[in-house]
Amino acid sequence: MGGFKVDRCVCQKISFDEIKDYARVHQITDIKQLQAKEICSNKCHMCAPYVELVLETGEVSFEPGAYIGRKQSS
Numbered sequence: 760m761g762g763f764k765v766d767r768c769v770c771q772k773i774s775f776d777e778i779k780d781y782a783r784v785h786q787i788t789d790i791k792q793l794q795a796k797e798i799c800s801n802k803c804h805m806c807a808p809y810v811e812l813v814l815e816t817g818e819v820s821f822e823p824g825a826y827i828g829r830k831q832s833s
């Protein structure tokens with residue numbers, strides 16, 4: 760498999776690791792709260808499905824397209 764992993768919001772220059780920490784500290788469970796605070800996912804939105812996975816699973820590095828077929832499983 761290729762080496763490219765999705766592990767950050769490019770627009771806001773913040774890694775998913777940092778987003779996960781921020782969400783934990785601020786008890787954020789919904790991406791809309793991160794967008795409202797302009798932490799991530801509020802510009803091109805390319806990272807949004809991955810950030811939702813960060814919040815759901817705690818993972819911080821994904822294969823491109825990893826969210827396909829994994830969303831809304833609950």
Ligand code: FES
Nearest residue numbers: 768769770803806
């Ligand atoms: S990469 Fe996150 S908003 Fe563009």
